Amino acid sequence: xxxxxxxxxxxxPTLIEGLQITILATILGAAVAAVIGLAFAILRMxxxxxxxxxxxxxxxxxxxxxxxxxxxxxxxxxxxxxIRLPALVAGVIGLGIHYGTYAAEVYRAGIENVPRGQxxxxxxxxxxxxxxxxxxxxxxxxxxxxxxxxxYLIAMFKETPLLxxxxxxxxxxxxxxxxNSNYRYIEPMTLVGVxxxxxxxxxxxxxxxxxxxxxxxxxx
Amino acid sequence: MKLRAWMAMAAGATxxxxxxxxTPASADENKLEELKEQGxxxxxxxxxxxxxxxxxxxKVSGAAPDVAREIFKRLxxxxxxxxxxxxxxxxxxxxxxxxxxxxxxxxxxxxxxxAVAYSQPILCDAEAFALKKGNPLKLNSYKDxxxxxxxxxxxxxxxxxxxxxxxxxxxxxxxxxVPDGQSGLKMLQDGRIDVYSLPVLSIHDLVSKASDPNIExxxxxxxxxxxxxxxxxxxxxxxxxxxxxxxxxxMKESGEFAKIIEPYGFSAKAAMSTTREKLCAAK
Numbered sequence: 001x002x003x004x005x006x007x008x009x010x011x012x013p014t015l016i017e018g019l020q021i022t023i024l025a026t027i028l029g030a031a032v033a034a035v036i037g038l039a040f041a042i043l044r045m046x047x048x049x050x051x052x053x054x055x056x057x058x059x060x061x062x063x064x065x066x067x068x069x070x071x072x073x074x075x076x077x078x079x080x081x082x083i084r085l086p087a088l089v090a091g092v093i094g095l096g097i098h099y100g101t102y103a104a105e106v107y108r109a110g111i112e113n114v115p116r117g118q119x120x121x122x123x124x125x126x127x128x129x130x131x132x133x134x135x136x137x138x139x140x141x142x143x144x145x146x147x148x149x150x151x152y153l154i155a156m157f158k159e160t161p162l163l164x165x166x167x168x169x170x171x172x173x174x175x176x177x178x179x180n181s182n183y184r185y186i187e188p189m190t191l192v193g194v195x196x197x198x199x200x201x202x203x204x205x206x207x208x209x210x211x212x213x214x215x216x217x218x219x220x
Numbered sequence: 221m222k223l224r225a226w227m228a229m230a231a232g233a234t235x236x237x238x239x240x241x242x243t244p245a246s247a248d249e250n251k252l253e254e255l256k257e258q259g260x261x262x263x264x265x266x267x268x269x270x271x272x273x274x275x276x277x278x279k280v281s282g283a284a285p286d287v288a289r290e291i292f293k294r295l296x297x298x299x300x301x302x303x304x305x306x307x308x309x310x311x312x313x314x315x316x317x318x319x320x321x322x323x324x325x326x327x328x329x330x331x332x333x334x335a336v337a338y339s340q341p342i343l344c345d346a347e348a349f350a351l352k353k354g355n356p357l358k359l360n361s362y363k364d365x366x367x368x369x370x371x372x373x374x375x376x377x378x379x380x381x382x383x384x385x386x387x388x389x390x391x392x393x394x395x396x397x398v399p400d401g402q403s404g405l406k407m408l409q410d411g412r413i414d415v416y417s418l419p420v421l422s423i424h425d426l427v428s429k430a431s432d433p434n435i436e437x438x439x440x441x442x443x444x445x446x447x448x449x450x451x452x453x454x455x456x457x458x459x460x461x462x463x464x465x466x467x468x469x470x471m472k473e474s475g476e477f478a479k480i481i482e483p484y485g486f487s488a489k490a491a492m493s494t495t496r497e498k499l500c501a502a503k
Binding site for chain 1: 398412
């Protein structure tokens with residue numbers, strides 16, 4: 001078996017189509033995760049005890065089960081109760097909920113890391129709850145969260161091949177389908193690796209920059 | 221600076237992979253002796269009754285493995301060890317030396333004949349559709365699916381049905397690769413696909429097990445010929461293939477062949493009335 005550049009040229013456009021779906025799933029998944037994570041974090045920190053505990057349990061449950069199982073559940077089991085989602089939507093929701101639970105912990109840690117004195121000072125200067133959050137707490141809580149969140153974004157990006165199990169035609173699935181009809185794995189699978197590597201490297205570079213920019217500001 | 225080092229590493233890894241892949245797999249003339257010594261042959265199967273089946277207890281059955289097991293026994297290889305694989309992954313797996321033979325109902329088509337050494341025909345079947353009761357989209361051939369922009373077809377990855385659908389002009393995004401029979405049926409029931417296509421006997425097996433009154437079968441599909449599979453061997457293992465053929469011919473002669481495959485619903489006559497040469501040449 002030899003490396004065939006002609007074959008590479010021939011399959012690259014198809015793989016790029018798959019890559020677009022992969023990136024789309026990552027971005028949408030990240031957006032869902034950001035919102036769901038925030039909801040989980042707020043519920044866990046501010047809701048009445050029973051709801052907070054239930055949320056905590058849900059978060060632990062989702063973190064403690066494999067993403068692949070969750071994807072199968074969303075894709076194959078939910079239709080039984082009348083919820084039929086298209087494959088990509090099911091995948092985005094699965095990724096979003098799964099990584100949302102991780103994001104929730106990041107949010108929680110970020111907010112809890114704001115020193116107690118800041119809350120008390122806000123109260124002492126008679127700021128409203130809204131002003132406290134917007135002007136005092138969030139500006140201090142968000143910057144340290146950014147590198148951690150970006151880390152999960154990269155992790156999520158690398159998990160998208162799982163979506164091929166629920167028939168989403170993303171990069172991995174396109175590569176498999178090319179391999180299936182040409183009996184050659186080396187070029188498609190190598191290219192999948194290379195595409196993931198290129199994007200991960202760019203992201204790592206960006207992450208380093210984020211860390212430099214945000215993580216070490218105002219060491220308290 | 222760091223980034224450049226990373227890039228160099230990536231390039232190195234890629235080059236290494238290319239070199240590793242370029243080492244040719246040497247053809248072994250004493251393949252049969254090797255298998256005898258080993259005591260078993262590794263076969264690739266799918267899990268698609270009645271062609272190939274894996275019971276709840278892990279026991280491998282189905283017409284294709286049963287025939288292979290018997291012939292290997294006669295050749296002096298007492299056992300077969302099966303691994304489940306996607307159809308499209310079987311030929312690459314064979315070429316990579318992961319399997320000694322494919323016995324999975326992998327139908328002979330010219331491009332497959334070019335990639336592997338097939339035995340004489342073993343199991344023949346036509347193609348079928350499972351679809352919603354009443355056939356609401358009026359789909360009777362792969363061409364009908366191509367012509368209807370709303371129709372989605374599900375088929376096993378790399379299987380004959382996927383290829384037939386693509387050849388008939390169904391665009392890639394309407395050919396859904398379904399991992400196994402149960403998921404295919406479920407996707408059909410949920411309305412994710414409009415048609416699930418498999419060989420006739422497989423569809424009947426699947427639909428009768430599901431016993432869902434809302435599913436009906438179109439069999440055979442219009443315009444799709446009857447295909448036959450054979451046991452597939454690596455190019456270079458023709459000696460083993462020829463030995464396999466000799467035993468297969470003897471069994472066909474004596475009627476033992478029919479005794480194995482007919483309980484599964486396959487016609488021995490269909491396999492005996494055609495040859496590998498004819499099937500491989502067919503369009």
